[in-house]
Amino acid sequence: MAKTDLRPALSRMLPYTPGEQPPPGKFIKLNTNENPYPPPPAVVSAIRDAASGPLNRYPDPTATAFRRTAASVLGLPGPEWILAGNGSDEILTILVRGFVGEGQKLRLPYPSYILYRTLADIQGAAWEQVPFLDGWHLPTMFGQGEKDLRLVFLPNPNSPSGTIVPVDEVARLAASLPCPLVVDEAYADFATMNCLGLVQKHDNVLVTRTLSKSYGLAGVRFGFLVAQPSLIAKLTNIKDSYNCDYLATIAATAAMSSQDWLADVVAKMNVTRARMQQQLSKIGFDVTPSHANFVWCTHPSGRHQELHQYLKKNQILVRYMDFPDWGDGLRISVGTDDQIDACMMMIKRFFE
Ligand SMILES: *Cc1c(COP(=O)(O)O)cnc(C)c1O
Numbered sequence: 001m002a003k004t005d006l007r008p009a010l011s012r013m014l015p016y017t018p019g020e021q022p023p024p025g026k027f028i029k030l031n032t033n034e035n036p037y038p039p040p041p042a043v044v045s046a047i048r049d050a051a052s053g054p055l056n057r058y059p060d061p062t063a064t065a066f067r068r069t070a071a072s073v074l075g076l077p078g079p080e081w082i083l084a085g086n087g088s089d090e091i092l093t094i095l096v097r098g099f100v101g102e103g104q105k106l107r108l109p110y111p112s113y114i115l116y117r118t119l120a121d122i123q124g125a126a127w128e129q130v131p132f133l134d135g136w137h138l139p140t141m142f143g144q145g146e147k148d149l150r151l152v153f154l155p156n157p158n159s160p161s162g163t164i165v166p167v168d169e170v171a172r173l174a175a176s177l178p179c180p181l182v183v184d185e186a187y188a189d190f191a192t193m194n195c196l197g198l199v200q201k202h203d204n205v206l207v208t209r210t211l212s213k214s215y216g217l218a219g220v221r222f223g224f225l226v227a228q229p230s231l232i233a234k235l236t237n238i239k240d241s242y243n244c245d246y247l248a249t250i251a252a253t254a255a256m257s258s259q260d261w262l263a264d265v266v267a268k269m270n271v272t273r274a275r276m277q278q279q280l281s282k283i284g285f286d287v288t289p290s291h292a293n294f295v296w297c298t299h300p301s302g303r304h305q306e307l308h309q310y311l312k313k314n315q316i317l318v319r320y321m322d323f324p325d326w327g328d329g330l331r332i333s334v335g336t337d338d339q340i341d342a343c344m345m346m347i348k349r350f351f352e
Helices: 041-050 065-072 088-099 115-121 167-176 228-238 246-256 259-283 304-313 337-351
Strands: 028-030 082-085 106-108 128-130 147-155 181-184 205-210 224-227 292-297 315-324 327-333
Touching: 028 327, 028 337, 041 246, 065 082, 065 224, 065 246, 082 088, 082 228, 088 115, 088 181, 088 205, 088 224, 088 228, 106 115, 115 128, 147 167, 167 181, 167 205, 228 327, 259 292, 259 337, 304 315, 304 327, 304 337, 315 337
Parallel strands: 028 315, 106 128, 106 147, 147 181, 181 205
Antiparallel strands: 082 224, 205 224, 292 327, 315 327
């Protein structure tokens, strides 16, 4: 081993590849499920005011102001049900660090969020992908496991499909699994249901949320976990001391207080999503009905990669995804109406 070699487990891992982030302005960006609209006005003024705040001091280590506001908005008994993080990706890291030892196993559905695998690899843990059945249903074995299974991830709505596993099915999974079930609700604000209500009944249901998508704050980095207080206390012990910075915590608190803004933006984006689905079907795509701020579609011609390149040449970025042993397709984020009109026009032109 050379002096600067990393742990052997890390030499074999494939790094997570995030969607492209080109310099602002050049592209219509429909590839990473960001909100096309600016964040709530209250967030911008809160950040401006905070700039003259105590930046020379360390922030509140547990973002108490945010947790109080979020608990009240979400109807939770109190802030002790919430752990705040530097994006929900950090929360996922804390969960893997906390639950899955070297050689132990985590499970994820397939295709879904690839980061779960990367986190397992970094930990030196094993991962098991369980393919969705036709119609994006989960097989019964997704809820079964031996004692080496230490954590199960379920993005709900799922990415890239935008599909949902119903709450009663999630409850059954939680009851039958021997470990925590992490319901990653990054997109739940765009859906008509969520699993927050299960957390008080099931000590192994852990719900993660982010401010990156529905609240338009991907650049700020803030996410959180909802779970029973005894678990939140244990996880707080293993996080970085100051994982949420002062400005981000202020921004996230103002965002949580902007529920009318959220309802308006989500309603507007869901109307755009319906238009996208309709137009893509008309062009001949197979479109998966989505409960998130993106649409997964495949075309019988199979020309997905070519179309992705064509759109990129015309300053439109969508996400091309190829899942080995499963297939490929395009994931297109919900943009503004003008952005979607431009994208649909270009797709039509490609097939002419
Ligand atoms: C975007 C996304 C996240 C990450 O959210 P951040 O808070 O920006 O880290 C987590 N899970 C899924 C499924 C996502 O799509």
